[in-house]
Amino acid sequence: MFKIVVSDARVFKHAIDSIVNLIDEGQLEIGKDGIGLKAMDASQIAMVCFFMPKDAFLEYDVPSTARVGVNFESLSKILGRTRGGEQLEISQDENKLSLSFMAEKKKRNFKLPMIDMPAGMQREPKIEHDAVVKMQGGNFKETLKDAVLVSSHIAFEAKEEGFYADVKGDGTDLKLEFEKGAGEISEISVKAPSRATFPLQYLEDIVKASPDLGEIVVHLKSNAPLKIEYSVEGAKVSYYLAPRIDSD
Amino acid sequence: MFKIVVSDARVFKHAIDSIVNLIDEGQLEIGKDGIGLKAMDASQIAMVCFFMPKDAFLEYDVPSTARVGVNFESLSKILGRTRGGEQLEISQDENKLSLSFMAEKKKRNFKLPMIDMPAGMQREPKIEHDAVVKMQGGNFKETLKDAVLVSSHIAFEAKEEGFYADVKGDGTDLKLEFEKGAGEISEISVKAPSRATFPLQYLEDIVKASPDLGEIVVHLKSNAPLKIEYSVEGAKVSYYLAPRIDSD
Amino acid sequence: MFKIVVSDARVFKHAIDSIVNLIDEGQLEIGKDGIGLKAMDASQIAMVCFFMPKDAFLEYDVPSTARVGVNFESLSKILGRTRGGEQLEISQDENKLSLSFMAEKKKRNFKLPMIDMPAGMQREPKIEHDAVVKMQGGNFKETLKDAVLVSSHIAFEAKEEGFYADVKGDGTDLKLEFEKGAGEISEISVKAPSRATFPLQYLEDIVKASPDLGEIVVHLKSNAPLKIEYSVEGAKVSYYLAPRIDSD
Numbered sequence: 001m002f003k004i005v006v007s008d009a010r011v012f013k014h015a016i017d018s019i020v021n022l023i024d025e026g027q028l029e030i031g032k033d034g035i036g037l038k039a040m041d042a043s044q045i046a047m048v049c050f051f052m053p054k055d056a057f058l059e060y061d062v063p064s065t066a067r068v069g070v071n072f073e074s075l076s077k078i079l080g081r082t083r084g085g086e087q088l089e090i091s092q093d094e095n096k097l098s099l100s101f102m103a104e105k106k107k108r109n110f111k112l113p114m115i116d117m118p119a120g121m122q123r124e125p126k127i128e129h130d131a132v133v134k135m136q137g138g139n140f141k142e143t144l145k146d147a148v149l150v151s152s153h154i155a156f157e158a159k160e161e162g163f164y165a166d167v168k169g170d171g172t173d174l175k176l177e178f179e180k181g182a183g184e185i186s187e188i189s190v191k192a193p194s195r196a197t198f199p200l201q202y203l204e205d206i207v208k209a210s211p212d213l214g215e216i217v218v219h220l221k222s223n224a225p226l227k228i229e230y231s232v233e234g235a236k237v238s239y240y241l242a243p244r245i246d247s248d
Numbered sequence: 249m250f251k252i253v254v255s256d257a258r259v260f261k262h263a264i265d266s267i268v269n270l271i272d273e274g275q276l277e278i279g280k281d282g283i284g285l286k287a288m289d290a291s292q293i294a295m296v297c298f299f300m301p302k303d304a305f306l307e308y309d310v311p312s313t314a315r316v317g318v319n320f321e322s323l324s325k326i327l328g329r330t331r332g333g334e335q336l337e338i339s340q341d342e343n344k345l346s347l348s349f350m351a352e353k354k355k356r357n358f359k360l361p362m363i364d365m366p367a368g369m370q371r372e373p374k375i376e377h378d379a380v381v382k383m384q385g386g387n388f389k390e391t392l393k394d395a396v397l398v399s400s401h402i403a404f405e406a407k408e409e410g411f412y413a414d415v416k417g418d419g420t421d422l423k424l425e426f427e428k429g430a431g432e433i434s435e436i437s438v439k440a441p442s443r444a445t446f447p448l449q450y451l452e453d454i455v456k457a458s459p460d461l462g463e464i465v466v467h468l469k470s471n472a473p474l475k476i477e478y479s480v481e482g483a484k485v486s487y488y489l490a491p492r493i494d495s496d
Numbered sequence: 497m498f499k500i501v502v503s504d505a506r507v508f509k510h511a512i513d514s515i516v517n518l519i520d521e522g523q524l525e526i527g528k529d530g531i532g533l534k535a536m537d538a539s540q541i542a543m544v545c546f547f548m549p550k551d552a553f554l555e556y557d558v559p560s561t562a563r564v565g566v567n568f569e570s571l572s573k574i575l576g577r578t579r580g581g582e583q584l585e586i587s588q589d590e591n592k593l594s595l596s597f598m599a600e601k602k603k604r605n606f607k608l609p610m611i612d613m614p615a616g617m618q619r620e621p622k623i624e625h626d627a628v629v630k631m632q633g634g635n636f637k638e639t640l641k642d643a644v645l646v647s648s649h650i651a652f653e654a655k656e657e658g659f660y661a662d663v664k665g666d667g668t669d670l671k672l673e674f675e676k677g678a679g680e681i682s683e684i685s686v687k688a689p690s691r692a693t694f695p696l697q698y699l700e701d702i703v704k705a706s707p708d709l710g711e712i713v714v715h716l717k718s719n720a721p722l723k724i725e726y727s728v729e730g731a732k733v734s735y736y737l738a739p740r741i742d743s744d
Contacts, residue, residue: 074420081394096421105410105430108394113419146577146604149570162601171609172570173592182601322668329642344669353658353678356642361667 002030002066004090005059009082009101015052015235016079018209020072022048022202022239027117030066038122046202047240049124056234058087068097069115075099078110125240129219129227130192131158137230138212139184143176144204150174153244154203157195158220163188186215194220196243203228206239250278250314252338253307257330257349263300263483264327266457268320270296270450270487275365278314286370294450295488297372304482306335316345317363323347326358373488377467377475378440379406385478386460387432391424392452398422401492402451405443406468411436434463442468444491451476454487498526498562500586501555505578505597511548511731512575514705516568518544518698518735523613526562534618542698543736545620552730554583564593565611571595574606621736625715625723626688627654633726634708635680639672640700646670649740650699653691654716659684682711690716692739699724702735 006012019026019037026039034053040046054060078099082088089100096111143165147154150169157164163185167174178185210216210230219227225240254260267274267285274287282301288294302308326347330336337348344359391413395402398417405412411433415422426433458464458478467475471493477486502508515522515533522535530549537543550556574595578584585596592607639661643650646665653660659681663670674681706712706726715723719741725734 077397078420081397083390103431105427106432107423107425109423109425110398111421111423142579149573149577150606172574173607175603175605175607177603177605179601183599184602325645326668329645331638351679353675354680355671355673357671357673358646359669359671 001092002062002090003059004030004035004057004061006088006090007058009079009086009088011056011233012088013076013079013082014209015050015056015233016072016076018232018235018237019048019050020076021205021208022046024073025069025071025115025117028068028070030062030068032062032065034060038124040122041202045199045242046206047122047125048206049238049240050235051237052235066092067117067119068092069117070097070112071115074112078112081108081110124238125225127219127221127224127227127240129194129221129224131190131194131220132187133158133163133185133218133220134187134215135163135178135185135218136212137207137210137214137216140207140210140216140218141204141212144200144207146174146176148200148204152200153197154200155195155197156218156220156226157193158188158190159193160190192222194222196220196223196226198226198241198243202241206241209237249340250310250338251307252278252283252305252309254336254338255306257327257334257336259304259481260336261324261327261330262457263298263304263481264320264324266480266483266485267296267298268324269453269456270294272321273317273319273363273365276316276318278310278316280310280313282308286372288370289450293447293490294454295370295373296454297486297488298483299485300483314340315365315367316340317365318345318360319363322360326360329356329358372486373473375467375469375472375475375488377442377469377472379438379442379468380435381406381411381433381466381468382435382463383411383426383433383466384460385455385458385462385464388455388458388464388466389452389460392448392455394422394424396448396452400448401445402448403443403445404466404468404474405441406436406438407441408438440470442470444468444471444474446474446489446491450489454489457485497588498558498586499555500526500531500553500557502584502586503554505575505582505584507552507729508584509572509575509578510705511546511552511729512568512572514728514731514733515544515546516572517701517704518542520569521565521567521611521613523611524564524566526558526564528558528561530556534620536618537698541695541738542702543618543621544702545734545736546731547733548731562588563613563615564588565613566593566608567611570608574608577604577606620734621721623715623717623720623723623736625690625717625720627686627690627716628683629654629659629681629714629716630683630711631659631674631681631714632708633703633706633710633712636703636706636712636714637700637708640696640703642670642672644696644700648696649693650696651691651693652714652716652722653689654684654686655689656686688718690718692716692719692722694722694737694739698737702737705733 022041029036037050086101086103091098095114099110101108147167150167150172155166162179165176217229229238270289271287277284285298334349334351339346343362347358349356395415398415398420403414410427413424465477474489518537519535525532533546582597582599587594591610595606597604643663646663646668651662658675661672713725722737
């Protein structure tokens with residue numbers, strides 16, 4: 001039986017929110033090196049790969065790998081109930097996940113039912129992307145907000161000269177141009193020009209948990225799934241998102 | 249005919265909000281010593297006893313007791329329209345309650361219809377409670393927010409050793425333990441261990457008007473109505489809330 | 497073809513919002529001296545007359561008058577997407593209005609379809625009002641908020657002695673009195689006592705874009721349309737609003 005202690009439940013909540021924004025239920029793999037999850041969203045269009053290493057925790061006592069199926073929305077709401085100066089103790093109590101907020105002479109213990117899930121993690125796809133663009137989380141989110149005004153999809157394009165986005169709406173259009181060297185873009189590296197179109201709702205869910213001042217890494221390949229990576233509170237998260245095949 | 253002047257309408261609004269959160273209409277008894285009200289909520293599950301003494305007002309000229317039936321929601325909204333630097337004058341104008349916000353060369357007068365109510369105040373129940381727990385309003389509210397995540401009812405338990413709460417949800421459970429001496433609890437005094445279960449919605453309405461940093465006094469007796477007391481802006485408020493009879 | 501540069505898109509948004517609060521679609525007349533619009537709202541009860549002179553812009557290159565039919569809601573949302581340190585370039589690209597947010601090595605270009613509108617501006621009504629009242633925008637908005645609690649219409653009255661408002665609700669009444677010299681009223685000038693009643697919803701839409709600390713000028717004449725004027729970010733706006741003919 002494992003016992004994990006988080007020094008600040010808020011931090012753990014931020015990390016878990018990178019999962020909850022995309023999937024409702026999933027199986028955490030609590031292993032020797034840390035807590036992981038790989039799961040497709042319900043529509044099978046997007047995938048999240050999450051890993052929080054054991055040194056992100058105050059205590060991490062996991063004698064053998066445990067698989068814990070949880071409702072992430074419930075988990076996130078419970079984690080959100082933390083107050084200042086509390087540690088969070090996570091353990092298993094029969095078929096429930098036990099979450100105890102501990103302070104001096106005071107304990108609040110939530111018991112969350114574990115969900116039976118089919119065994120085995122999803123496998124991460126292997127894609128050789130042709131372009132990598134690094135930018136601040138906040139800037140990427142603002143770009144998505146621009147696009148949402150106009151349409152439900154956005155086309156990203158990476159070239160030697162810069163990073164571009166195209167949004168074709170019903171009447172209104174939007175074109176974004178970030179030249180190499182623009183403040184928004186910290187790095188562009190392009191092996192081959194790449195262009196693909198993605199659903200905005202998924203992109204918004206994917207980057208919602210990214211820190212505004214943290215870095216987002218976007219991997220592009222023409223008409224192939226996008227990969228987006230970022231770190232949140234010591235956890236590493238990667239997402240894959242299927243492109244819409246443009247007919248034009 | 250009475251004439252009452254409030255130096256800051258905001259203060260009077262806060263006090264009145266301790267009533268409006270529980271009942272829509274009721275009869276204020278404007279007496280020689282102050283303004284009182286005792287009323288059951290519409291479902292007859294909860295009761296509020298309110299008293300604001302005359303020295304909480306700037307002027308208090310009440311030659312004889314007046315009974316004023318009011319819609320508290322309307323009254324609270326009107327009081328909420330106060331701005332800085334205004335006095336509020338309360339009087340009766342025929343069958344209307346007159347509320348005048350007064351500033352130099354400026355007057356805003358609301359006239360609110362008085363409601364005919366059956367005469368006579370509710371009587372306050374006489375219960376000898378077995379346990380008293382005192383805690384900060386803010387802490388009590390946070391405890392209710394924890395509980396709402398899990399179920400619609402909460403069981404309180406007071407023992408020599410501390411104050412406890414139990415919430416049994418549909419799958420998820422919550423147990424709160426505050427040992428004697430915990431920062432959240434300023435006093436526990438227990439004649440006999442007491443435990444009873446209450447509807448959360450009513451508890452939330454009851455404590456909504458309590459100042460976060462003020463003290464809430466909870467009186468418990470097994471399977472008997474709870475009594476909750478606090479002060480708000482010079483008014484004293486007590487509430488009674490019927491327990492749910494647990495079958496377990 | 498015109499080219500107009502705004503140094504801060506936020507400023508232009510505030511000005512345009514004085515239009516969008518009242519009408520959805522309209523025709524901007526981009527002339528040699530500035531940008532104007534005169535339009536009735538859909539219900540033909542209210543009219544807005546807008547003019548932003550060319551010196552409110554950083555660059556203003558308009559060789560000949562252009563008429564641009566736009567959806568103001570879309571325009572306002574796009575203008576709202578500005579971030580710090582960006583200039584906005586407005587031009588025409590075939591049958592679209594081109595809006596480019598420009599910063600170093602970065603360009604975001606929205607193209608908004610132009611709407612075909614019947615040619616010709618509305619004409620501004622000529623009314624000789626009998627009373628003029630000047631007050632701060634914020635105070636006027638607060639007065640409307642008072643009134644909305646009570647009814648859907650407000651009667652304004654200007655007399656030698658001051659400015660008054662009357663709101664008769666279903667049971668509840670409100671009377672506001674601002675004597676000449678009250679802090680809220682910066683000027684009253686009355687040729688003949690004037691009184692008329694207006695729909696609150698329209699009044700709220702009309703003054704929504706006015707700066708709280710800026711001045712609003714109200715022109716009254718008994719049972720005639722009201723005229724309200726204010727400035728917002730260098731633009732001058734006037735509104736006309738038809739009275740409700742009182743039967744009492």
